[in-house]
Structures are given as structure tokens and as C-alpha cells.
Amino acid sequence: MTPSKTEIPAKPVDPAEAAKEEAIATYLSHWKEVEKRYADKSGKAGDLKKYAASAALSQVETGAADMRKKNAIVLGTVAVGNPTATSADINRKIPHVILSSCLDISRWTVTDLDTQKPAALPKNRLLRYVIKATVEKWPEGWRVIRDEPQGKKC
Numbered sequence: 434m435t436p437s438k439t440e441i442p443a444k445p446v447d448p449a450e451a452a453k454e455e456a457i458a459t460y461l462s463h464w465k466e467v468e469k470r471y472a473d474k475s476g477k478a479g480d481l482k483k484y485a486a487s488a489a490l491s492q493v494e495t496g497a498a499d500m501r502k503k504n505a506i507v508l509g510t511v512a513v514g515n516p517t518a519t520s521a522d523i524n525r526k527i528p529h530v531i532l533s534s535c536l537d538i539s540r541w542t543v544t545d546l547d548t549q550k551p552a553a554l555p556k557n558r559l560l561r562y563v564i565k566a567t568v569e570k571w572p573e574g575w576r577v578i579r580d581e582p583q584g585k586k587c
Contacts, residue, residue, distance in 0.1 A: 453518035456530035456568035459484055459575035464511050470497045471507035474546060486571065487578040504546045512537040514561075514587070528570040529578075535587035536564045563587045 462484050469479030476497050485493060500506060514535035521530045539560040543552040563586075567579040 449521045449523055452521050452523045452528060452570065453530055455570075455575050456518060456521075456532060457516045459568055460516055460532055460534070460566055460577055461513055463489070463577045463580075464513050467493050468507075468509075468511055468541075470494070471500060471541075473497075474501065474506055476501055483574075484577060486569075486576040489566070489577040489580045492580065500543070505543050505552055506546060507541055508544050509541040511541050519565075523570075530568045532566040532568060534564055534566070535561055536582070537561045559584075559586060561587050 463481075466479040466481045466484055470476065470481055470493055472478065476494075481490060481493060514537055516532055516534040519531045519533050522528065537560065543554060544550065545552050559582075563583040565579075565581050565583055566577055568575050569578050570576075
């Protein structure tokens with residue numbers, strides 16, 4: 434005789450907590466795609482539209498295009514420190530989550546395409562700063578729609 438399996442009932446998932454976790458995962462993936470886009474001299478790398486839309490998508494596409502116009506790309510990595518959901522409203526027509534994190538761009542280097550050397554940048558620019566993001570749940574999945582630096586060190 435084989436003993437019968439006892440199933441442990443799954444904990445009910447809090448929809449707001451699940452939304453926060455999904456929004457944070459989307460935001461982290463978004464920044465990986467941003468790195469790819471800024472590092473590509475053709476401006477086509479990455480699957481940015483899978484993670485960004487609206488103002489956030491436009492901001493990245495415009496920023497990367499501006500770099501290419503200056504004959505530069507941005508190499509290296511961006512670290513998203515302590516991404517935290519500060520609020521979640523999942524009961525609206527388009528659910529959204531507001532995130533706050535510390536963006537560290539200290540290992541992200543603007544590089545001149547001709548010389549392959551780092552470009553000269555202002556010494557006083559913020560390399561670690563607080564950024565606030567809005568992530569919405571669209572029919573295709575979660576999308577970062579706004580990504581706003583707060584002008585404060587972290």
C-alpha cells in the first residue's frame with residue numbers, strides 16, 4: 434500500500450503584493466533593455482517595448498538617439514538598488530504600481546564611437562540618485578510608463 438499524498442493548501446496570494454512583485458520584476462527587466470539600447474550604435478538592440486511604453490519608452494528612445502547623434506554609446510551596467518513599491522492601485526481600469534529605487538549609473542560609461550574612449554562629463558553629476566517609476570498592467574503585461582529621476586542622492 435502506498436501512503437496517500439497530503440497536499441498542503443497554498444497560501445492565498447495577496448493580489449496587491451503579487452502586483453508589486455510583478456511590477457518590480459518588469460522594472461528590473463526594463464533597465465536591462467535600456468542598457469542594450471544605449472550600448473547599440475544602430476539604436477535597435479533590446480526588446481524595450483516588452484517592458485516600457487508611453488513617456489518611459491519615448492525617454493529611452495530619445496536619449497539613445499541623442500547619444501548616437503553625438504557619436505557616442507553608453508557601455509556598462511546600471512544597478513537598480515532597493516526597488517520598493519511605494520503604492521499599488523490594482524482596482525482601477527489600468528492597475529498601476531509606483532516604485533522608488535536608487536539608480537546607480539557609476540558603471541555606465543559614455544563612450545566616443547571614434548576613439549572608443551570615455552567621453553568627458555561633468556564631475557558634479559549625480560551617479561546614484563532616487564528614481565520614481567510608474568508601472569501599469571496593460572493587456573500585454575506590465576509596462577514602465579514613467580521613470581522620473583528625483584534629483585536626490587541615494
